Amino acid sequence: MAELRFRDARIEMAHGAGGKASRRLIEGLFLPILANPGLAPLDDAAVIEIGGQKLALTTDSFVVSPLSFSGGSIGTLAVHGTANDLAVSGAKPLALLATFILEAGLDAHVLEREVRALSEAARAAGVAVVAGDTKVVEHGKADGLYLTTAGIGWVDTRLDLSPTRVRPGDQIVLSGPIGDHGITVLLARGEVDLEADLSSDTRSVWPLVERLIDSVAVGLRWMRDPTRGGVASALSELARDANLGITFDEGAVPVRDVVRGACELLGLDPLHIANEGQFIAVVAPEHLEETLTVLHGTPGGEDARRIGSVTEHHPRTVVATTPYGGSRVVDMLVGDPLPRIC
Amino acid sequence: MAELRFRDARIEMAHGAGGKASRRLIEGLFLPILANPGLAPLDDAAVIEIGGQKLALTTDSFVVSPLSFSGGSIGTLAVHGTANDLAVSGAKPLALLATFILEAGLDAHVLEREVRALSEAARAAGVAVVAGDTKVVEHGKADGLYLTTAGIGWVDTRLDLSPTRVRPGDQIVLSGPIGDHGITVLLARGEVDLEADLSSDTRSVWPLVERLIDSVAVGLRWMRDPTRGGVASALSELARDANLGITFDEGAVPVRDVVRGACELLGLDPLHIANEGQFIAVVAPEHLEETLTVLHGTPGGEDARRIGSVTEHHPRTVVATTPYGGSRVVDMLVGDPLPRIC
Numbered sequence: 001m002a003e004l005r006f007r008d009a010r011i012e013m014a015h016g017a018g019g020k021a022s023r024r025l026i027e028g029l030f031l032p033i034l035a036n037p038g039l040a041p042l043d044d045a046a047v048i049e050i051g052g053q054k055l056a057l058t059t060d061s062f063v064v065s066p067l068s069f070s071g072g073s074i075g076t077l078a079v080h081g082t083a084n085d086l087a088v089s090g091a092k093p094l095a096l097l098a099t100f101i102l103e104a105g106l107d108a109h110v111l112e113r114e115v116r117a118l119s120e121a122a123r124a125a126g127v128a129v130v131a132g133d134t135k136v137v138e139h140g141k142a143d144g145l146y147l148t149t150a151g152i153g154w155v156d157t158r159l160d161l162s163p164t165r166v167r168p169g170d171q172i173v174l175s176g177p178i179g180d181h182g183i184t185v186l187l188a189r190g191e192v193d194l195e196a197d198l199s200s201d202t203r204s205v206w207p208l209v210e211r212l213i214d215s216v217a218v219g220l221r222w223m224r225d226p227t228r229g230g231v232a233s234a235l236s237e238l239a240r241d242a243n244l245g246i247t248f249d250e251g252a253v254p255v256r257d258v259v260r261g262a263c264e265l266l267g268l269d270p271l272h273i274a275n276e277g278q279f280i281a282v283v284a285p286e287h288l289e290e291t292l293t294v295l296h297g298t299p300g301g302e303d304a305r306r307i308g309s310v311t312e313h314h315p316r317t318v319v320a321t322t323p324y325g326g327s328r329v330v331d332m333l334v335g336d337p338l339p340r341i342c
Numbered sequence: 343m344a345e346l347r348f349r350d351a352r353i354e355m356a357h358g359a360g361g362k363a364s365r366r367l368i369e370g371l372f373l374p375i376l377a378n379p380g381l382a383p384l385d386d387a388a389v390i391e392i393g394g395q396k397l398a399l400t401t402d403s404f405v406v407s408p409l410s411f412s413g414g415s416i417g418t419l420a421v422h423g424t425a426n427d428l429a430v431s432g433a434k435p436l437a438l439l440a441t442f443i444l445e446a447g448l449d450a451h452v453l454e455r456e457v458r459a460l461s462e463a464a465r466a467a468g469v470a471v472v473a474g475d476t477k478v479v480e481h482g483k484a485d486g487l488y489l490t491t492a493g494i495g496w497v498d499t500r501l502d503l504s505p506t507r508v509r510p511g512d513q514i515v516l517s518g519p520i521g522d523h524g525i526t527v528l529l530a531r532g533e534v535d536l537e538a539d540l541s542s543d544t545r546s547v548w549p550l551v552e553r554l555i556d557s558v559a560v561g562l563r564w565m566r567d568p569t570r571g572g573v574a575s576a577l578s579e580l581a582r583d584a585n586l587g588i589t590f591d592e593g594a595v596p597v598r599d600v601v602r603g604a605c606e607l608l609g610l611d612p613l614h615i616a617n618e619g620q621f622i623a624v625v626a627p628e629h630l631e632e633t634l635t636v637l638h639g640t641p642g643g644e645d646a647r648r649i650g651s652v653t654e655h656h657p658r659t660v661v662a663t664t665p666y667g668g669s670r671v672v673d674m675l676v677g678d679p680l681p682r683i684c
Contacts (some may be wrong), residue, residue, distance in 0.1 A: 004454065011448040016478030025476065029450075033457045038437065046472035048437055049394065058491055060475045063483075085393040095380065095390055097401035097492050103445070106353040110372075112346065115375045130380040130388035133402045134367065135488075136358030137682060141405075141484045145535065150401055150439050150492035232382035 004032055012336075018228025018274070019333025023237075045089040047155060054155035056091035060080055061148040065340040067110065068117075069188035071180075071199030072276070073119025074147050077342055080202045080276055081227065082151040084320035087206040088223035088279050090213060091153030093127040098149050103142035114145065125204040127151070135261050158217040160225045163241035165221045168312040171288040172248060175208060175278045175295065176201070176303040178231055179259040182273035185341045186262070193267065196258040208301045212281065219287035225279045227342060232271035233332040234280055235318045243315050245341045248308025251323035271320075272333045274341045282310065309324045346374055354678075360570025360616070363677025369526075389497060396432035396497035400424055407682040409452065410459075410531035413522075413541030414618070416489050417459025419684055422544045422618055423569065424493040425467050430565035430621050431550040432503050432555060433495030435469040440491050442476045445484035456487065467546040469493070492639060500559040505583035507563045510654040513630040514571040514590060517550060517620045517637065518543070520573055521601035524615035527652040527683045528604070528606040536607065538600040543619035550643045554623065557636045561629035567621045574613035574620055575674040577660045587657050590650025593665035613662075616677045616683045624652065 006028030014021035031039065040046035045058035062078045072080075083093040098118060102111065133169050180201040187196055205225065212220060222242075226234040231253065239246045255263075256269045261269050283291045288306060295301035318330045348370030356363035373381065381386035388402035404420045414422075425435040441458060444453065464471050522543040529538055545566065554562060564584075568576040573595065581588045597605075597612045605612050625633045630648060637643035660672045 006450065006454075008450055010450060011444045011446060011453060011478060013446050013478050013480065016444065016476055022476065029454060030457060030474065030476070033454070034474075035469050036470045036472075038470045040473040044473075046437070046439070048472065052566070053393075055494075057437060057439055058473055058493065059441050061441040061443050061490060062386055063443060063477045064480050095388070095399060097388070097399055099401050101403050101405060101490075102353045103359065104353060104355050108348065108350055111353060111640045112348075112371060112375070115372060119375050128378045128380045129376050130378075130390065131382040131386075131400055132372065132376075134364065134372070135357055135403045135405045135682075136355050136616060137351060137354040137405050137485060137488075138355065139526050140482070141485045143479060146443055146477075146479075146488070148401070148403060148441050148443075148490040150399075152397075152399065152494065239644050340477075 004029055013339045014336040017333060017336035019233055031277060045085050056086050056089045056155050058085040059148065059150035060085065061146060061253055062342055063146050063340050064342050065143060067114065067144050069185050069200060071184060072202035073114060073117045075114040076121040076202050077116055077276060078147040079121035079125055079148045080204055081342060082149040083127060083204045083206060086153040087209045088225050089155060089331055090159040092206060093125060093151055094153045095130045096122055096127050096149050096151045098129050098147065098238045101142055101146040102134060102136045103139060103144055104136055105139040106144055111143065116279060122285060125206065136142050144185040155266050155300045156213050157214060160218055160222060161222055163238055166242040166244060166282050166310055168244060168310055169285050170221055170282050170310040171285050171306055172308045173281045173283060173291055174253060174305055174307045175205065175301060177254040177256050178278060179255055179263065179270040179273035179274050181276040182338050182341050183259050183262045186338055190244050191267065194262055196262065197215050198258050201275055203277035205277060205279045208295060208298055209279065210295050211298045212291060215290055216283060216287045219284040220281060221284065222282040223279055226275050227276060229333045230272040230274055231280065234328045236332045239318050240314050245311040245314035245320045248320055250320040252305055252307045254303050254305060271330060278340065343480045346371055355681045356678040359577055359675060359678035387427050389431065396427050398431045398495050398497050401490065401492040402427065403488060404525060404684055406684050407485060407681050408530050409456065411527050411542055413526060414544040415454040415456060418463040418544050420489040420491045420548055421460055421463035421467055421616060423550060424491040424527060425469060425546045426567040428493050428495040429551045432501040433496060433497045434548060434552065435467060435493055436495045437472045438464055438469050438491050438493045440471050440474040440489065443484055444476060444478045446478055446480055447481040448486055449495045454485065467548065469533040476625040483522060497578050498555050499582040500547050501555060501562060502560055503562060503564055503592040505564055505580055508586060508624050508652055510586060510652055511627050512563055512624050513627050513631050513648055513651040514650045515623045515625060516595060516647055517643060517648045519545065519598050519621060520617050521597055521605065521612040521615035521672050524617040524683045525601045525604045526679050528680055534608065536604055538604065540600050543617055544683055545619035547619060549641055550637060551621065553636050553640045554633060556631055557626060558629045560625060561626040563626065564624040565621055569616050571675045572614040572616060573622065574672045578674045581660050582658050585657050587653040587655050588660045589653050590651060590662055592662040594647055594649045596645050596647060610679055613672060618684065
């Protein structure tokens, strides 16, 4: 068994934030202990071969607070989060499992609302909830309800997605504006005195991914949904896993004014804010134009943009060129400025 | 959509206990809202057809308190609970997914211990943990850690398990002594002033089930692991789902003296106490002898017994004949005398 490198004495909120502390916990404790040939690295879906086909498996727990917010709720997140982990693995969501941990005293109407939200989001995403479980803990031992979903799907046979397939010169495309989800949840907590017309971007990205697979197929090298830790953490992980550099144009990353304003007010970087309905795709350069054409022609993909490219320079490092002509190194999220956003 | 029949205003501990209140919540709220052709009824695994083969899918959350106890811990339970749900569906556990909800402030050594327990139990059960997730909630919003596992496995093609295949005259076999798990966890809480040499029965039942499938195959009609709600709730559900009666000899049900003593002291019925390493099998009468021979010849199956049979009399009712010559109707668990035992 590999040596454990996790040295923190206690678990802190940052260990669940999707940034550096999460990576330290996963790489320093979970992966060395659980090591086996089938274990998926970090937050990817696992892929197992069955009769020559590839089945993708993924799971996520949801602890968002508050339970509902503009544009969604824990029930919708639980469907989209898991469906999108499958989608960016190139797998159409086929079946979902859902388990509820309920706090005694929870209003039954809140539970009903969230089961309906789960059911409707699943139906809209074309995936069936096939099994589940319910546990109840004493009042004060949870926070209303926690929801865990697991999902399976077949990986499209035309695809071969892996950071090891990413090459210098590959192009990086982002599906739409970032930060909407994290800032929406933050505002829903009412802790910030800011009025804003903003909704979570929570949605299934499969319809966009499916069109992309149909058009670009093996020209797609890698995809990721930038949830916890945001676009910065997703690109940093890609740079590390591919052992290549990434350069992107910060001005090309779509950020709504209200999200940018909230981030400035709070000292946050939109690149670190979680999204629940966007994805990043790395495509071979000869497929860039078609990628953008296909996404722009698909409902929900109108705002897709090329934001940068892969380079052999500065391996394992992400560099943003700023709108003012400078450049800066972009790193993974440190700490947890926005806890429990999914 | 079917009408919701769940009328309770708030969620209570009993809704998670695996007895009548759980069934009311699941049948009155979850099933009507989530209704779809693939949805598994209650706590069975779901089965989906893929290329002519049947894939079983199941999931459970674990909230046991305390986190560890004689014979096991939340990490071992999380493997065995899910592996056993697959096993009694006739499926060899193939892959597990695991998600952790951690309470901020948790001692990192406790987490390490439970990840090791999970890993070792999975290795012993011959199943790989292939993906996972970690979330952290504030101190006071969980109880150390909660663990959710999902599992998949192929259903053995020789089997056809269903309550609708159960016939009058079928024989009911129990794999071993009951109540060990629930009473062990109760004692571990230290709330009862009772010293006892007792360990949880938590284990994978797949090795026993596999031998049974190899020998009896289609003569196996139905299986269930009697976890929350105990043997009484499992048999009550079978009687309801098969629309048949069940008669069993209460004196034939193996119960250790220490478990019987603790139950008498606390006013509990061993038939309602949770097990994590036993299963009930309904077999065609001509296969009874072979079933017992096979189980007795397999390590861990030495204590298997025929406990009763299926009858066309008193449909939907379970009747126990007592050691004193009388008989009583055995019902599902009501309330939750032993919360958070898994």
